[in-house]
Amino acid sequence: MRAARIALVVLGGLLLVVAAVALVAGVPARQWAGILLWLASAVVLHDAVFAPLVLVGTRILRRFGARTSWAGLAVVQVALVVGAALTLVAFPGIRAQALGARNPSVLVFPYALHLALLWGGIAVVTAAAVLLLxxxxxRADGGRGA
Structure with missing residues (x-):
């Protein structure tokens, strides 16, 4: 386990170096402040909004633990986190469409519909996984009792 952690830390460090080199080589210096602001905003959004929502969602789901297995709760938690992340990714496109684009060829997809379909797909896959679990x-409990 220790070797795997060390390997992951080294890999993460190498990826940071590659990203920094790509930033310095490929992005004009006048845009660095905007990129740093965007990265800082992402950290604040994660820590102030995303993480507390996941925590609250986890607390609510654990109240249903008596009726659902821990594996089922884990599946639901993963589904909610994935759905929330996809919502965060889709939100700028949905907002831009709502405001109206100067160039209609820029926002060509129905982002809100696609997000709704993604949530529907996540719900179906999650329900199927929880039912299978x-x-x-x-079946395992019935096999032991017989």
Whole structure:
């Protein structure tokens, strides 16, 4: 386990170096402040909005722990985190379409519809996974009791 952690830290450090070199080589210096502001905003958004919502969602889901296995709760938590991340990615496109683009060829997709379809797909896959885990759990419990 220790070797894997060291390897991941080294890999992360190498990726940071590659990103820094790419930033310095490929982005004009006048844009660095904007990029740093964007990165700082992403950290603040994550820590002030995304992480607390995940925490609250986890607390709510754990109240249903008596009816659902921990594996089922984990599947639901992952689905919510993935859905929230996709929503954050799609939000700028949805907002830009709502405001109206100067060039209509820039925002060509129905981003809100695509986001709704993604959430629907996440819900279907999550429900199927939770049902399969529940059936497997019932089968395993039934096998021991017989």
């Amino acid at each position: 529940g059936a497997r759990r019932r």
